[in-house]
Amino acid sequence: MGKFPAPAKRCRSGKAGSVVTGKAQDRREKTGAVLHRTVVLVGMMGSGKSAIGRNLAARLGVAFLDSDAEIEAAANASIAEIFARDGEAFFRDREAEVIARLLKSEPCILSTGGGAFLAERNRRAIAQHGVALWLDADLDLLWDRVRHKDTRPLLRTPDPRGTLARIFEDRAPIYAKAGLRTKAEPEYSIDDMTDRVIETLAADPRILELADDD
Numbered sequence: 001m002g003k004f005p006a007p008a009k010r011c012r013s014g015k016a017g018s019v020v021t022g023k024a025q026d027r028r029e030k031t032g033a034v035l036h037r038t039v040v041l042v043g044m045m046g047s048g049k050s051a052i053g054r055n056l057a058a059r060l061g062v063a064f065l066d067s068d069a070e071i072e073a074a075a076n077a078s079i080a081e082i083f084a085r086d087g088e089a090f091f092r093d094r095e096a097e098v099i100a101r102l103l104k105s106e107p108c109i110l111s112t113g114g115g116a117f118l119a120e121r122n123r124r125a126i127a128q129h130g131v132a133l134w135l136d137a138d139l140d141l142l143w144d145r146v147r148h149k150d151t152r153p154l155l156r157t158p159d160p161r162g163t164l165a166r167i168f169e170d171r172a173p174i175y176a177k178a179g180l181r182t183k184a185e186p187e188y189s190i191d192d193m194t195d196r197v198i199e200t201l202a203a204d205p206r207i208l209e210l211a212d213d214d
């Protein structure tokens with residue numbers, strides 16, 4: 001299947017008369033897309049926030065930021081080390097600081113850690129400066145993606161699948177507060193899922209405009 005941005009049939013109407021200048025104009029010329037709001041990817045561990053976020057940013061020609069990566073770089077330690085050494089509450093405070101800071105950038109793709117959207121302070125900041133998009137994957141798919149990695153401290157329990165299931169159940173109603181949602185399917189490649197996300201974003205030209213193919 002063809003890759004966004006580019007296809008003429010996917011262009012949005014409603015952008016007539018919108019003025020695009022400077023960097024945004026350069027970006028439209030290079031990628032055929034103009035992102036107007038920072039897109040904050042939220043969802044469970046393994047839903048693909050980091051992998052899809054990186055690919056999405058490259059496709060749209062905007063910066064990719066990942067709050068976990070920023071925290072790790074600032075602390076010069078892995079997420080697991082930070083949890084073990086300083087505790088989860090410390091991590092959550094750093095996470096809120098980093099998200100508030102990154103939201104001040106020009107429109108970009110910001111992938112968060114799976115717990116970030118639970119905090120009211122983060123949801124408020126995200127709504128103010130960007131738009132939240134929930135990568136909605138079901139439990140079997142999540143488990144399939146996280147089971148081989150031991151980088152997620154919350155899953156270091158005697159029954160990690162059961163833990164993931166409980167976390168999923170608790171959090172799903174909160175992720176559902178995100179303004180946008182894209183459903184993940186096991187048969188999607190990273191590019192396929194990125195296409196779905198771009199479709200979701202381009203449904204609102206105030207978020208993403210795709211250029212006409214002429």
Ligand SMILES: Nc1ncnc2c1ncn2[C@@H]1O[C@H](COP(=O)(O)OP(=O)(O)O)[C@@H](O)[C@H]1O
Pocket residue numbers: 043044045046047048049050051052111145188189190191193
């Ligand atoms: N279609 C897909 N969408 C998202 N991730 C995928 C897909 N197919 C395979 N993966 C892999 O699943 C994992 C998802 O993990 P990650 O991106 O770290 O998620 P998160 O940041 O939400 O925890 C990555 O290793 C990614 O390469």
Ligand SMILES: O=C(O)C1=C[C@@H](OP(=O)(O)O)[C@@H](O)[C@H](O)C1
Pocket residue numbers: 043044045046049050068079112113114115116151152153154
């Ligand atoms: O769900 C969570 O609470 C967490 C998810 C992780 O990020 P990913 O969702 O990118 O794996 C990371 O922030 C930390 O291990 C806590």
Ligand SMILES: [Mg+2]
Pocket residue numbers: 049050051068111112113
């Ligand atoms: Mg991640």
